[in-house]
Amino acid sequence: MAEYEHLEDEFGNADSSRRNFLKQSSALAALALTPVAASAAIDNGLDEKMAAAFEQMPLQVDINGTMRKLSIEPRVTLLDLLREQLHLTGTKKGCDHGQCGACTVHVDGQRVNACLTLAMTTEGCKVTTIEGLGTLDQMHPMQEAFIKHDGFQCGYCTPGQIMSAVACIREGHANNPDEVREYMSGNICRCGAYANIVDAIMDVKQGGVRV
Amino acid sequence: MTKDLKNPPIDRVDGRMKVTGGAQYFADFELPNMAYCVIVGSEIGRGNIASIDTKKAQGAPGVLGVFTHQNMPPIPGWDAPVGGEADGPAPKPDTIEKYRILSSPKILFDGQPIAMVVANSFERATYAASLVKATYTKQTARTDLEKHLAEGIAPGRPGSSDYLRGKADGYQSAPVTLEANYTIPVEVHNPMELHGILAHWTGTDSLMIYAKTQGVNATQDAMAQAFKIDPKKIHVHTEFMGGGFGMGLRTWPQETAVVAIARKIGRPLKLVMTRDQMFTLVGHRPYTVQTINMGADSNGKLIGIAHAATAETASYEDFTEATVNMTKFMYECPNVSTRYRIVRLDRSVPIWMRGPGEATGAFALESAMDEMAHKLNLDPIEFRLRNYTETDPEHNRPYSSKNLKEAYQRGAEAIGWNKRKNEPASQRDGDWLIGYGMSTGTFNAFRWEASARALLNADGSLTIQSAVTDIGPGTGTALTMIAHNVLGVPLNRIKVAYGDTSLPKAPTQGGSAIVSAVGSAVYDACTKIKKQLVDLAVKDGGQLAGRQADELMMADGMLSIEKEPGKKVALSDLMRTNNLTVIDKSADSKGGPELGKYSMYSFSVHFVQVRVNPLTGVVRVSKAVSVADSGRIISPKTAASQMIGGVAGGIGMALTEEAIIDHRFGRFVNNNLADYHVAVHADVPAIETIMIDKPDPIINPMGAKGMGEIALIGFAGAVANAVFNATGQRVRDLPITPDKLLRAV
Incomplete structure (x- = not known):
């Protein structure tokens, strides 16, 4: 983690302490949004599980020639990162199972199905989407x-x-x-x-x- | 007047948006504070939910709500009919049960939504959905049509009633007879774009919807009905739709549910379904079993045809389609009877899939025609020509236009029909058997009511507006060409706005009817502009004062005297000198009563060459020629693409597509694109398309008829006939997979 400690992602979140960030930011935001659900979760001793589910990881990736510094959940696919967080909606979701090719992008020049690619695995890579072509x-x-x-x-x-x-x-x-x-x-x-x-x-x- | 010249090929007007990723489909829109919805489907095919535990899902991070039959917000118009039911509302059968999503613990089909989980990210909603657990009291799911054929009921709709011309058993006395059963499995539309909806309540009673619908006006009406609000307060947008093929012809229950939940949580809500849910929640082509009895005399004249079809539908809705209709009018034959039945099963409801019932029926009829030709030792084209009809024998009236003979001839030349041998299994190329087959297709040519607006701006540019969606055929491109032909405004100065309820009302895109319907409205609106321009130019003091209207022509943004090339005025000058900033004309367009005097159909002929490997049973379509007789072709380039698309769809239908149900569980076993095989690049050869391109003098001012359906209708029959020609094996149940051919050997 150390190498990322002073990174600030594009959403303005400092990641100097993951655990603190989780507890102070996401968890509180969740409490504000769904107090009943979140309180119930804490009552059931699920707060640690919840924190784990909220876990954000730093990611640096070059997308269409721009280096992006991001903080994402490790389960996010490259496809959903592009579409739902980076507004690059030219890449399409057709099956989410690598069976249709609608989400094809280039990672370091190779064509890949973005739906089968966990975004975290593109650390340090160059990603090209249709918008970058x-x-x-x-x-x-x-x-x-x-x-x-x-x-x-x-x-x-x-x-x-x-x-x-x-x-x-x-x-x-x-x-x-x-x-x-x-x-x-x-x-x-x-x-x-x-x-x-x-x-x-x-x-x-x-x-x-x-x- | 119908333009006498063929139209030039032009690039698709929305092409640049599509190739750069700029085209925005419903799921590409993002709204502030947007939430995500994921559907949990039932794990049984029939029964009741005994218990449903949503506690863990409720407690999962980011979850905003878990909605089940226990807490689903009410939908005030729940019991009103859902928009888009086939052939008008069904007669109200009290016996039929209702399917109202998340309204009761009753399960009517496998995969029926039992919960909709909402969270502040897609990943969180997906994870929480996995935590929803249900228990059930199971009943046996009846899903196998073959086992329940005896339970067929007459649907009770006018279009589906039994038909008789002459004697029902007229075929029996013929010297040459055929009886054969043909089966079509469940096929699934599977457009590349996943279905879903993005709903945003912009006020207490006002709604913005980004939809995947073939008709924005239809979605608007369905939602107005469901939520009992003024349709004017519902704005539906579908400028781009990633394919429909029929699955977007109605508003599906889960769309309505998303709108209801969005209101409840007070946030914009987006649902993008999963691919497996595309198999159960947005319709399919129904499993259909058909029997054809046919009789002919020894000269190859048809004496009788009896065509019976039985198709599956849901337990909660009677879906019907025109499976047996082609048999009534395609050939001259004194004794024809048709019969159409449906069986209510524990399945989700079907919906028209490209070509719809006509494609199912054409496979049977055109296979049977090929089988009879073989029995008569006649060339299949010759057999069809001996029974060719110039007038519609069903309605005893002329066709508005029919150039099918020319289509047979040109297609035969293009495929090299003279290389075909009438003796099956008599041609080889190395290890491969070679065969040729052909088939006819036909579909109604409609002229529905539609509206359009045209605005000629002072700078000479033209804007065309219509609410119609363009699901891919090139509607915008065709409308551009129609406007260009009327007003002579250069193509690159015409902009078409479509796919939005703020624009003039248009029918749902379907039934191959849009160029005819909306195109006519565009034609009429532009003609009104033309009249005003001509009046301005020829009036006293006008730039072309004293000239007659019929001397004038419009081209290159100019109004000119046809026989005096130098004598002309630019439209922009004409408007400026008359102090006009815009000429704004709308038109509501529909066909006149004279259309009722004619039978209006488009026709197609498909030819294929196949290669069959006798060791493996593999069939490859090695060559395909499709001929369209659909009136004047408005946009030749996009029209050709529709035809080659029909070939790709037809190859899938003939050789690979089959959604398989494990009847023990009433559940699909191949509900994904790896196991449900649509045609891929490697399955599709180079294709030749031929357009007869002769205007229909009756149907509409452009002389254009539709082609989306005929591109597919008949193709599967052509492949089956070619496989027979190659191997001597007749496969009557699609798809023609290697196991069936090897079993036959």
């Missing part, structure tokens, strides 16, 4: 290609498809349409835009732009 004014070539080939309909799986597609090319797994189909099969598109997505990826790959 390109912007409305300056889109990444893959984003342009998805528009050109209409590689989506409802758009919900699209951020994950695009993050996966960029990684697919970087990995060297986009040498022909069949290979793309194989290496993109972790990203489900229920609207069924697959044929257009493959066209978009092949277009970027053959265009030779460095992604």
Whole structure:
């Protein structure tokens, strides 16, 4: 813990003493919010369990080029951290079980399912989300290609498809349409835009732009 | 007038928002002091909650409330009908039990919510939900349709009554006959976006809802009814929806419950369901068993068809769909009878899933047509052409338009139908058997009432407004093209606002009807603007004074004389000289009585080539061609995407999709995306789409008919027929998994 003792997270919480912080801040906040529930918990001797559940851990992670100093519960997934705490809602939740790919982001350049990644495991890593790949004014070539080939309909799986597609090319797994189909099969598109997505990826790959 | 030219392909108007992550779906909104809701589902399929212990959950950190049948806040409109029931309200059967979420200890289906846990973070709500413990008195859950087929009841809705043309058993006397049973398992919509709702009471009787709904007006009405408040005080927003495929066609009980709980706790409340809850709480395509009897003469003329279907529904609601309808009008045949029954089981209620009942029915009818063609030793297309009908035999009236013959021909050319051999199992490529199959699809073309507003601004830009949602087909893009075609405003100067109840009322997005309905309203509103502009230009002292209205054309933001290219005025100049800052026109649009003289349908033809491995039983769709005959295509690029989407959905329906219930427990065993197999990239080949693109002269001013449903309807039949052609094995129960093919061998 020592190395974090003087960190102040983005929510303004000093973490010099975890236990004190818990007792003075979160626990009191909880008491203020739900006095009945919290008192009942204390009556039942659950205060220590409660404190444990409230446990916050410091996390430093580079997200889209900005170093973030955070204090989070260790059970928070990278996906929920991005969406619920950092307002980066471009990354989507489709299953929370690593079965659909809608939450695909890059961690140190590798595509990962953010829903299967505990945020704490990204300590010191570089995380790139769809918001960090390109912007409305300056889109990444893959984003342009998805528009050109209409590689989506409802758009919900699209951020994950695009993050996966960029990684697919970087990995060297986009040498022909069949290979793309194989290496993109972790990203489900229920609207069924697959044929257009493959066209978009092949277009970027053959265009030779460095992604 | 219908524009005579084909429309150019344009990029999706909301594409940039979608590819950059800027598009906000309901769960992406964040409100101050927002709380999170997690649902706890029942662990039995039928019975009663004997006890429920919420003490530990109540005491868990951050918990704001645990709501069960013992403390659920009342919903004043609970007993009013829930919006969106099929084909109008069901007749009030006193025998049917009610499902009112968290209102009693009674359990009607597995996974039924028994508690809703609210906390100040998602993680805390999820943890606390795990602490809720219930005990039950169990009863046997009746969930297996196959075991209860005899309990089928006639639903008692006009659209579902038995149909007869000629003799019911007319097929029996035919020289060539077929009797076959076809089965469709439970399929689940599974849009990528999880269902849920974000509810915020902005005042005692006013409400802001971020919803996952295919109709914001429908959600507004349902909530107004449930909470007995003025619909005008309910604001519903669904600009982006991560797929629906039918599951958003109604307001689900848990949505209403979240709104009630949000009021109770006095905080905005967000529910994002889990993927397994998507299998039980937001509908499914019902398990359906069908029998087709068919008879034809030796020349391949149909003599009789009898089509019977029995589908599951819930114990608490009669869900119906148009499973047998296609059989009534698709082919010329003197003796046709249809029969549709439902069986009330201990299951959650189904809801229309893309194509809905017509997709289920088309699998049976078009498989049977293929089986008959084989018995008659006829090419399947030839057999269909021998029974082709230019008028609707069900209603004895003309089709508004039908170009199905051209669709057969163009699709056949594109797939290379001439390479097909009528003899099954006669083509190989190395270890793989090759087969070709085709199937027809059709779906009603509707023209519903809709409203829209168009505002031409002084700078020459145009704003279009409609409450309609765009769940993915490209509604906004199509509306942009329609406005562009009427007013000639450049595409990049048109902005469409949609998916919000503050905008002019629109129907729920469904039934492939939105371009026809809302598109017509946009057309009408823009036409009103056009008339005003023309009047201003040709009046005395106007820039085109003395000219006739029919000499004028609108293009590139200009009003010009068609035959004198130099003679023109910019719309912005015309407005400035008349001191207008905006021309603001609204239109309520609906079809006229002349529509009743026609049968209006879209048609599709699907062709596939499959490769089947005889050792493993694996089927791969190696080539697909889908042809749409759906009138004038408004937005060719997004229309093609709808068609390829139908192919992907159809591949899943044909080969992999099946929600399996363990009937001992009445519970799904594969309620997740790893075990319920929707088609993935590797399952879907390159696809060719063909648009007939001929305007329908009757249905609406654009000549456009819908295509969302026909993209899927029939596809599974085409695959089954191709598998037969490849292997000689007929699989009549979907999905066509390797075990079924190997068992047949």
